[in-house]
Amino acid sequence: MIQERLKKVLRIMEEEKLPQMIISDPSAIFYLTGKWILPGERMLALYITLSGHDKLFINELFPMSEGIGIETVWYNDVQKPVEILAKYVEKDKPMGIDKNWPSHFLLRLMELKGGSTFVNASGIIDKVRMCKDEREKELMRNASKLNDIAVGKMINLIPKKYSEKKMGKILSDIWEELGAEGHSFDPIVGYGVNAANPHHVMDGSTVKEGDSVVIDIGCKKDSYCSDMTRTVFYKYVPEHSKEVYNVVLEANKRGIEKAKAGVRFCDIDAAARDYITEKGYGKYFTHRLGHSIGIDDHDFGDVSSVNTDIVQPGQIFSIEPGIYIPGEVGVRIEDLVIATEDGCEVLNHYPKNLMIVE
Incomplete structure (x- = not known):
């Protein structure tokens, strides 16, 4: 069931020619992974791509008892999570962002990946969830x-x-x-x-x-x-x-x-x-x-x-x-x-x- 939901999201991304997307809304992440993660002010980002290089970026304060079938990239409170995320982002390709991602994370990623186009892609996950x-x-x-x-x-x-x-x-x-x-x-x-x-x-x-x-x-x-x-x-x-x-x-x-x-x-x-x-x-x-x-x-x-x-x-x-x-x-x-x-x-x-x- 979880995999089917992710497949639907990827199908719409392909239709809309959007190769990569960051999902930060905890409800959406729960919908796609079956795991509740409430990060407070810390960065939480589910990065999904048409190329299959999906990753979940999460602070070490939020350990999970079992995996979710997606590679997890951990960071701690003295590291810069956006810089870690930016290393995996596909360069010079459009990037979908959900409407709930705090602007200070988005603005920093835009600085680091200036050649990319950033679009509001919330409608994709919304269509699947509705x-x-x-x-x-x-x-x-x-x-x-x-x-x-x-x-x-x-x-x-x-x-x-x-x-x-x-x-x-x-x-x-x-x-x-x-x-x-x-x-x-x-x-x-x-x-x-x-x-x-x-x-x-x-x-x-x-x-x-x-x-x-x-x-x-x-x-x-x-x-x-x-x-x-x-x-x-x-x-x-x-x-x-x-x-x-x-x-x-x-x-x-x-x-x-x-x-x-x-x-x-x-x-x-x-x-x-x-x-x-x-x-x-x-x-x-x-x-x-x-x-x-x-x-x-x-x-x-x-x-x-x-x-x-x-x-x-x-x-x-x-x-x-x-x-x-x-x-x-x-x-x-x-x-x-x-x-x-x-x-x-x-x-x-x-x-x-x-x-x-x-």
């Missing part, structure tokens, strides 16, 4: 199952009136109990007016009667991410909040109904956005409809009004419409879907019907 194989789909299903359980536990805690911050701390314990590897992103618990901030940072606020409660959480399991949002209400639902909720729910359903291989991402976005606009809440839907997900919570690609790419079978992305009325109410409902030829598979199964927590 369509999940059957193993990846199963891992995503497993992570989402844990998320279904966790969001139920979080909702059941609302009557205890814990602060948002306390809810976040409890979620960490829930992930540990469920056997997850931790959060896939910084979780969001927003009460009342805080729910109207799409990326609210949890604080000491506590829930009040009539509040909407936005819970946007996800975990990592076996290195793959889950992500889901549910909105519930505490004690009762104000009439206007009920209307807002039902509009968001219908938009979520329309986005899911539109999602399938062969359609454009922008048309999926429009299916949800146009309905929200029609109902008079367009200016309160302030973000794209969704994002791709896999090893990273935000993989390459999104579901937005400007993305005219065609959905491919096996792509996994979120459908998460929201309405955020400052000072009043916020509602978001998010599901992950796997695109298929004739529709999509929804990965989240926690109920979406309007829920009042007593």
Whole structure:
């Protein structure tokens, strides 16, 4: 499987006449090698070539228990890693660089290899990663199952009136109990007016009667991410909040109904956005409809009004419409879907019907 992924990358490099490439993103390196290496500020570079002289450049601080089938070049903290890498780079040939390589490494390599052309080649690895194989789909299903359980536990805690911050701390314990590897992103618990901030940072606020409660959480399991949002209400639902909720729910359903291989991402976005606009809440839907997900919570690609790419079978992305009325109410409902030829598979199964927590 790992070798097949590398072959796909090399095939695209050949098509694009790119003889060599440096990959530095730890997620991409994990995808191609099966090994997680988190180097911090130190240089990590997977150098792959059409000539077969592939090498992994890594600091000695990050030993691996076993090989990865690629020659490893080690360096230590008193050596200059870019100079070591430069000795292996094929002279005067185009070099692909991924978008995450720190500029101080790139600029030094450009100084040392002035005759080479450097191009952003991130699209190559992104294209390979965006369509999940059957193993990846199963891992995503497993992570989402844990998320279904966790969001139920979080909702059941609302009557205890814990602060948002306390809810976040409890979620960490829930992930540990469920056997997850931790959060896939910084979780969001927003009460009342805080729910109207799409990326609210949890604080000491506590829930009040009539509040909407936005819970946007996800975990990592076996290195793959889950992500889901549910909105519930505490004690009762104000009439206007009920209307807002039902509009968001219908938009979520329309986005899911539109999602399938062969359609454009922008048309999926429009299916949800146009309905929200029609109902008079367009200016309160302030973000794209969704994002791709896999090893990273935000993989390459999104579901937005400007993305005219065609959905491919096996792509996994979120459908998460929201309405955020400052000072009043916020509602978001998010599901992950796997695109298929004739529709999509929804990965989240926690109920979406309007829920009042007593």
